[in-house]
Amino acid sequence: MTEKAEIQYTGSTGKNIIIFSVLLVIASVLFLLDIFMGSVTLKMMDVFRALFTFSEPEIEMIVLKFRLPKAITATVVGIALSISGLQMQTLFRNPMAGPYVLGISSGASLGVAFIILGFSADISPENLRGMGNWSVIAAAWAGAGAVMVLMLWLSTKLKDILTVLIIGIMLAGGISAIVTIMQYFSHETMLKAYIIWTMGSLGNLTASQLNVMLLSVAAGILISLLSVKRLNALLLGENYASTIGLNVGLSRFLILTGTSILAGSITAFCGPVGFIGIAVPHITRLIFKSADHRILIPGIFLTGSSIMLLSDIVSQLPGSDNVLPVNSVTAMVGIPVVIWVVLRNRKYQGVF
């Protein structure tokens, strides 16, 4: 029996290659579909021509200036939030953790609230409508960065990683309270501008803003890729991870830094896009039936981008000029997954 098992055990490499290929096709189709969908109806051929050769300047502008950046943004947002969610779930050994458990989105929203609600007398609301404004991005980034530095400092001081989680959640709550007070005292139009920011948006990014976002997300992803082995060890919990040779302090720092850069940048440019970060890691684990980050992280590139592209396509409301707030759509995709995870966990009583 043992001899046989020794020869037969090959792992699941072959199966994974098939899953990766299928997911790649799905992601590519969704990417093209996302470009194809929008308020102006385009012909499939026109889109291809605009992308790969040249076509009428009008169509080319729609595709290259609006649709393509939006599809790229959706892809990047899906990947970045899902990877940070996965890292937080593993680090905290908690299936309900996500990119925002450290209070990063609250920090960003405080920064944005200061700009939109605090200085409303100096800036006209038209300038601040939604995203795409450098001052809003800078404020969000500063807020997220401040929370990140605070949490990183705390994580080196605190022994138990669960304490870090609790403080992160408390901090987020405290910041929301401050923002609520600011909302209460602010002017109607400003309030609406702020509320729209909190709904998230994938459009509205200029080419230079998209480039900055791509660069910072690339840095965050690089850190995550360098952390795969650490993440795998952390599945055992910090005690066991330490006794198999993991530098737990350094790993916490790396993983929290990577997550903060990813979640912070996305929140700065697109607002606090919800649920993707919690739901996609679970979907990915389910698809690959694996807990190995060497498989999950590359897998999330495809699942995260697919689900975000799908959410964006749904938010266009095919055949309509209206665009739904992206947060509502991601919630409708994410909530059933989260409920499913909770129900399933009761059965297995496992960590993930």
Next chain:
Amino acid sequence: MNNEKVLSLESLIIGYEKGGHNIPVYMPVNASGRRGELIAVIGRNGIGKSTLLRSIAGLQKPLGGTININGKEIREYSKTGLAQNLGYVSTEVVKVNNMRVYDLVSLGRFPHTNWYGKIKQSDHEVVMNCLKMTGMSALADTLITEISDGERQKAMIARVLAQDAAVMVMDEPTAFLDITSRYEIVHLMHQLAGEKGGTILFSTHDLNIAISQADKIWLMLDDDLKQGSPEDLMLEGSFDKLFTSPEVRFNTDDGTLTIKKEERGSFYVEGTGSLKYWTEKALSRAGFSITCEKTPRFIRTPSDKCGMWVLVNGNSSREYSTIYDLVRELTA
């Protein structure tokens, strides 16, 4: 076999730090272990067994003294270097959905693999061999959430074996396990220490297991840590000191424990074999002492398994169909 000390503790002070003050939990420890030894750590709850094992495993900073593994102080090792020489298993249960036994065991190769954690052919062979040694080969592809607690603990031991460390520290590896798994795991540890030449240090509350299986015992008493073979410690009378309560008595003759009962008188049991043995056992549990001389009141065990127990009292006698009825009548 090499006779060098693989593990040695010198004036080791274990404890923790609170508000800038060092709070030791035990007196300075001097103890050692050689290659191929299975060492049991025994002591009452709260004496500091876990703290000692955690300190050796590098999970807790000692307040003073030294811990040498393979002749080198543990602080001089790099994280990876230490993990190559020292492994750790505790009662902490690892439950991760979608993780296979193979994946869990291959994490033991962590200190030997590259930055990406690539399992090379040589690592794969080590993992398969560790699965085989622990009898887990057939479960390699099973999820760790779908195996029993005993099997999961065996997988954890396979993982620590895959780490290929000279010293393995196991903090109550058999707690929460049923009696069968408990003996299986201790037997496995005994085998591994012997065959692989590793040194296994484990804590347990099960005196029987420790006395019958361990090559050496570190006995943590209130005033000192005694080390030696179970038999030496037994003859020295060191085990008696574990039991400070007058109700519990340790029999140095056979290494068993008895709980003192009020004395109800003595009995002679007439009979042979297991029927006599278990009848005597039941009587002493009920607080009677057993004598070898015939008393006016005595018990005759049945001649075969269908017979009756007879309580003879002078000229009268009564019969009982089970030991249970007999003892109930005597203690009523």
